[in-house]
Amino acid sequence: MSTIDVEQTRKTWRRDAQERRDRIVAAAQDEFAARGVDASLEKIARDAGVAIGTLYRHFPTRLDLLLAAFAPRLREFADGADQARRIDDPWEAFASYLENLFRVQxxxxxxxxxxxxxxxxxxxxxxxxxxxxxxxxxxxxxxxDAGVVRPDLTMADIVTLIWSNGRVIDATSTAAPTAWRRHLHLMLDAYRAPRAHPIPEPPMTEQQLYDAMVDLHAAD
Incomplete structure (x- = not known):
């Protein structure tokens, strides 16, 4: 076989491998969007028209596949986040950041x-x-710092909102797919500084929050 033939064969292999990878990522995006991050990898492989071993050769772990599948969502989120953070008004920047986050969610x-x-x-x-x-x-x-959001609001409170909003999305995605916006803006109204009243329960610590998020993954 000539040098030209060898190089052409290598290009064909690379092209075929890239096409298989692209099919796996596309199938994963559809399945994860429909069923969540614990979706069946075997079904993803079948939908992509490849063997499960081929899927694992391209993506050794589920988390590797998640990163590849969510890359467009992460770019979409990052673009909206950058726009929100450039807003001069502190309240509008905060509210817009969360609205972008939950819209992508x-x-x-x-x-x-x-x-x-x-x-x-x-x-x-x-x-x-x-x-x-x-x-x-x-x-x-x-x-x-601008005095427009209650001073006792913490990261743990925002993550709790992400959790609750996730359940709202699950419950309403078919019947009322934008109902999450009402829930978000009701909570945003509760976050305004003039609405603040003492809360009898302290926020979770950073470690408690991290452990809860890990436990949520382990329990599913």
Whole structure:
């Protein structure tokens, strides 16, 4: 076989491998969106027209596949987050950031799971979660410093809202797919500083919050 033939064969292999990978990611996006992050990998492989071993050769773990499947959602979220954080008004920046977060959450059950949990088995997913938390703390801190958001609101309270909003999305996605916006804005109204009254229960600590998010993943 000539050098030209060998190189052409290699290009064909690479192209075929890329096509198989693309089919796996597309099937994973559909299945995770419909059934959440615990969707069957075997069904994803079947839908992609590949053997389960081929799926694992491209994505050794479920978390590797999650990252590839959620890449477009993460870009969509990041673009909206950047726009919200550039808003000068602290309240509008805070409210817009959360609305963007929940809008992307509402469009994909798997991404809903992704936001609600912690995945300590993957350093890149942990980094993404840490970055989202930093952004929330930034817009929340700005609003609190401006005196427009109650001073006792914490990251744990926002994550609790993500959890509750996830259940609202699950319950209403077919009958009333935008009902989550009413729930969000009712809660935003409760977050305004003039609405603040003493709360008898302290917020979760950072460690309690992290453990709860890991336990949520482990329990499913």
């Amino acid at each position: 509402a469009g994909d059950r798997g991404f809903n799971d992704f936001l609600s949990r912690r995945f300590p088995g993957n350093a890149e997913i942990e980094r993404i979660h840490d970055r989202i938390c930093e952004q929330i703390e930034d817009v929340l801190g700005r609003a609190q």
